[in-house]
Amino acid sequence: MHHLRGYFPILNWGRTYDRNAFSNDMIAAVIVTIMLIPQSLAYALLAGLPPEAGIYASIAPIILYAIFGTSRALAVGPVAVVSLLTASAVGQVAEQGTAGYAVAALTLAFLSGGFLLLLGILRLGFLANFLSHPVIAGFITASGILIAFSQLKHLLGVSAHGHTLPQLLTSLGEHLGEINIITVIIGGLATAFLFWVRKGLKPMLRRLGASPTLADVLTKAGPVAAVAVTTLSVWLFGLDDRGVKIVGDVPQGLPPFTLPGLSPDLIGQLMMPAILISIIGFVESVSVAQTLAAKKRQKIDPDQELIGLGAANLGAAFTGGYPVTGGFARSVVNYDAGAETPAAGAFTAIGLAIAAVALTPLVYYLPTATLAATIVVAVLSLVDFSILKKTWGYSKADFIAVAATILLTLGLGVEVGVASGVGISVLLHLYKTSRPHVAEIGLVPGTQHFRNINRHKVATDPTVLSLRVDESLYFVNARFLEDLIQSRVSDGCAIKHVILMFSAVNEVDFSALESLESINHRLTDLGIGLHLSEVKGPVMDRLYQTHFLRDLNGDVFLSQYDAWKALAKSAEMKNAAE
Template sequence: MPDLRRYLPVLEWGRTYDRSALSNDTIAAVIVTIMLIPQSLAYALLAGLPPEAGIYASIAPIILYAIFGTSRALAVGPVAVVSLLTASAIGQVAEQGTAGYAVAALTLAFLSGGFLLLLGVLRLGFLANFLSHPVIAGFITASGILIATSQLKHILGISAHGHTLPEMVTSLLASLNEVNLITMLIGVLAVMFLFWVRKGLKPFLKRLGASPMVADIATKAGPVGAVVVTTLAVWGFGLDASGVKIVGEVPQSLPPLTMPGLSGELVQALLVPAILISVIGFVESVSVAQTLAAKKRQRIDPNQELIGLGAANIGAAFTGGYPVTGGFSRSVVNFDAGAETPAAGAYTAVGLAIAAVALTPLVYYLPKATLAATIIVAVLSLIDLSILKKTWGYARADFIAVVATILLTLGLGVEVGVASGVIVSILLHLHKTSRPHVAEVGRVPGSEHFRNIHRHKVETDPSLVTLRVDESLYFVNARFLEELIQKRVTEGCEIRNVVLMFSAVNDVDFSALESLEAVNQRLSDMGVGLHLSEVKGPVMDRLKRAHLINDLNGQVFLSQYDAWLALNQLRSERPGNTAAE
């Protein structure tokens, strides 16, 4: 049973489910459902799919995640960035509005789900760490700009296209003569209203004497208010006849049973985008889940999260949806509304299913400009240009990574942006570790501690050099250490012993081993002893298996202080040489 609970977390939290949890989860589900109805329709529009696809993608996936996921508050469904990635990917293989476009979306969800499941079963969640936070922040910021720009055509009531910022801006400028003034009025007023709802409605209601809960629910339901008012306006004044584009007929049904297309050509075209969507979706989802779990001193299992998200995406593929992941805004609303278990998500799915059956006729006259306004207001919170200032002041390499990711995403598209983000992250890691921090250390007077000679007043011995290696040694940085030792030894003709302090070395790969063997031989030929100190057990085991320890021309010391006592040629009672700070 413990092994089964590991893969089916529902068996764990389901055993302790009680009436209090049911009440809290139900309240949270009602609030999240109200928020998700317009949001799901809007994100389907962003993905280039029929509006019902957004609702379908929010039903089965939520239920499947509730069974397999480990977060108590994560709400799974369509999100802005993944919707944009979906539109970019399937727009390359099918024309929007065709049956092939919808099938491609199903296939993308299926491939994404399969990839996530594979990573989860193989417990490879750590691979997502190859995307550094600055790169993710840069990509999400650029995506927010692209998403907001892509929705301006709906706000203005014009036809425009493009997947990059230059293409979008050029297309928008070329179509300005087609602007529909009524549509623009609806879109601008909706944007203004939604911004006010987000920032000013809650304080306004509190001043009127509303309770915090009522004010909070009203704020969350703000987009619904915009949907209702603009829909009634279009219906009442017949604005669709004046060129205002509306949602139109939405099927009044539960999610249908669908089949993704698995032709070799389609799979080949969508495989790489599916992997990129999976990685971005997982990183976004797990970061949200971990943040919310920490607030209640809970924990999540990243590898099981992969399985939960994989199951959710496969569910979307067979129920008329498209790729999904854990969304920040809906998850925070779910958490703040008091959700205690993943059952809140299942109840949300029930609410959305009811909406799909009973409420879809009510959105027939819903203007697309309102949905675009919903998207714009939601994604502008993703844009964080302060990351540029933060990284510039902290680490120029991270700043370059952020700028490169933003510019490549805006200029070449989201897929190139994601791929370049991964590559930049890996290159940054290789760059940082290719020149590991190696400090020459000396003894702090009157103690057994050793510190950097350039930062502290320490005792040194001209015949003894101790180098503290602050990084694991592998093929990228092995040559650097080898050359550093060679340079230091040739500079000091009095040197008789070199000690490598390995307290921070967690691993030594074969390339690094060969470098250490070369250093040992070279120093031996020069009459200089090579010694090791504070070597960790696993590292020592590997060095012994490779016979380096047996061939070492020096000794291995348990501590650096032992090495100092054994190799220091100065009298212990006489002050040693002191390096200035």
């Protein structure tokens, strides 16, 4: 049963579910449902899909995550970045508005779900660590900019298109003559209102005496108010006949059973985008889940999260949706509203199902400009250029990674941007570890501690070169250590012993072993002894399996201090050691 609970977390929290948790979950579900109705419609628009696809993608996936997920506050569904990635990927294989486009979106969700599920079963959640935080921040910032610019066509009432910033700007410039003034007014007022709701409505309601809960609910319902007012205005004044684009007919009913396309050609075209969407979605989801779990001293299982998100995406694929993940904004709202368990998500799904059955006719006259305003206000909070300043001041390499990710995403598209981000993250790691920090160390007088000679006043011996290696040794950096020692022990030098302090070395791979053997042979030819100190047990176990220790012309010491006492020759150094 314990093993079963590992794969079905609902068996853990469900055993202690009580009336108080039910009450808190229901309140959170009402607030999140109110927020999600316009947001789901808007994100479907961003993905290039019919508006109902956003609601469908928020029903079955939420329920499946509640069964398989480990976070008690994460709210799963369509999010801005994944919606943009979906539009970019699907737009390359099918034309927007066609049946093939919808099938491709289902296939993308199916492939993403399958990939996430496979990673979870194989316990490979650590692979997400290949995306560094600066690169993720740069990608999300660039995506926020792209999303905002992609919605300008709806705010202006023009038919521009494009997947990169230059394409979008060029297309907008070519269609400026098509601007619909009424659409601009609706979009502008809706955007201004939503910005004000985010910043000013809650403080105003609190000043007027509203309770914190009521003020929070009314603030989250701001987009619903914008939807209601603009929809009513279009209907009353017949603005759709004056060029204002509206949502139109939205099928009324529960999510249908759908089948993704499984043709080899389609799968081949969407496989790589599906993998990228899975990784980005997982990183965003786990980051949010861990942050919220830490606030209540709870924990999540990243590998089980993969299974939960995989199940959610498979659910979207068979119920008319598209790729989903855990959203930051809705998860924070869910947490702040008092959600106790994943059941809050299931109740949210029920609320959205009711909306799909009963409320869709009410959005017939909803202007797409209002949905675009909802998206713009939501995604601009993702744009954070301060990461450039922070990385510039802390690490130029990380700054280059962030700047490159932003520029490539804006200039070449989101898929190239995220793929480049992964590549840059890996290259940064390889670059940093290819030049490991190796400090020459000496004895701190009166102690048994050794420190960097460039940072502390320490005792040294001209006949002993002590080097502390602060990195595991593997094929990328092995030659660096070899070259460093070679440069220090030129002919005629006074050095008689080289001590490699391995206290920070967790692994020595075969390439590094060959470099150590080469160092040993060269030093032997020069009449210099090679010694090791503070070698960790697992590293010693590996070295014992080779000829290296038998061929070593020096000794292996338990501590650096033992090596120093045995090898330091001058009387002054001996006195310092004593």
